[in-house]
Amino acid sequence: MTFNVILSPLLWALLAVAATTATIVVVWLWLKARRLERHTTGDEAVRAYLDDESLPMVSVLVYTHNDVEWLEQFLPALLEQDYPRYEVIVADDDSSDGTKDYLSEMLTRYTHLRTTFIPEGTRSLSRKKLSLMLGIKAARGEIVINTNAHCRVEAPDWLRLIARNFVPGVDVVLGYAHYRYDDDRKTGRRYRVLDSVMTASQWLGSAIKGRPYRGTGDNLAYRRRLFFDNTGFSRSLDLKWGDDDVFVSEIARGDNTRVELDVASHAEAHYHNVARAHYELKLRRDFTTSQLPTRRPFLAQGLWSCLHYVAWGALAAAAALDWRNAFTVAIVAVLALALWLLTGLAVKRMCATLQAPRLWLMATPLLWWRPVVNFAYRLRGMRIKKSNYTSIVD
Secondary structure, rough: EEOOOOOOOOHHHHHHHHHHHHHHHHHHHHHHHHHHHHHHHHHHOOOOOOHHHOOEEEEEEEEOOOOOOHHHHHHHHOOOOOOOOOOEEEEEEEOOOOOOHHHHHOOOOOOOOOEEEEOOOOOOOOOOHHHHHHHHOOOOOEEEEEOOOOEEEEOOOOHHHHOOOOOOOOOEOOEEEEEOHHHHHOOHHHHHHHHHHHHHHHHHHHHHHOOOOOOOOOOEEEEEHHHOOOOOOOOOOOOOOOOHHHHOOOOOOOEEEEEEEHHOOOOOEEOHOOOOOHHHHHHHHHHOOOOOOOHHHHHHHHHHHHHHHHHHHHHHHHHHHHOOOOHHHHHHHHHHHHHHHHHHHHHHHHHHHHHOOOOOOOHHHHHHHHHHHHHHHHHHHHOOOOHHHHHOOO
């Protein structure tokens, strides 16, 4: 091996491309991580909130379908929140697993618990949307907070943390929810963590910047009147899904929306099979993405992935063309190590803010793999596109 500092123009060009794209990749990731972190810590201290005397009446809407085991575990925490005036409405989508009996028992113990029910046989519309609509119509609160039976709230002040954001002018509060990471023991669990964190940082970060386009039905709040002003889910009644994505994109704007990321405000979703749930939710989200009015966040993510590939491709090409030159190999090694470590540290910061397992050294190969998986999901989604519409009867 030789040591020659005089390189060909092609090698200098490859190294320049690698250094430039690597810098863009790392800075982009660190800005996303800093935005989430700052919103959770720095900005919270100066943000205006409602005091205890001004907190509005709130209706917590819990969707359920054959989830009695989850209701038994998680409903009591919702009914015992540290909040002055609220009700819990369980929207039962024709459960047949003992949910009705359990709710009947709970109704005798909690006066602020109510239920709604839709019968079997409803066709040609989203059963979940119908359940939510009935619940919202029955709601007495000024604010409606959506969650699901399989979700556990993190703390007794969850409700207070969400509702405190509804100062004058704020109509929508986007909360955060994540699946229970300890329940995922199957192959690919680290990829699912990475994918969940990157997806959440994308829509949360966009909302923090004033461009909300998505939320999660596991932890979503809005003013009840806004639902009716928007004529409910009328624009997406032909879709089985989209009660969080499409609906949020219709009602949320930069000047009427807040993001709540306090750790105690998180909701934790429980699944028997996390891998299967991640697969199904990703397919649904991929479909509803096509229904959203903006493509900007997805194009930005796609551009970032391309730059990530370009950076590593340029490094690999430079090393392959001049692998006998220790000078070239040293430059490539330094750039590659810096890119690998700084990318991992940025992802690690995102994971810390979003209460996910801390990925670091594995982040780069997982980020290589993610666009490939997303493309596979897109192809799969195209093949089953018709199943997302309510005209298809299961």
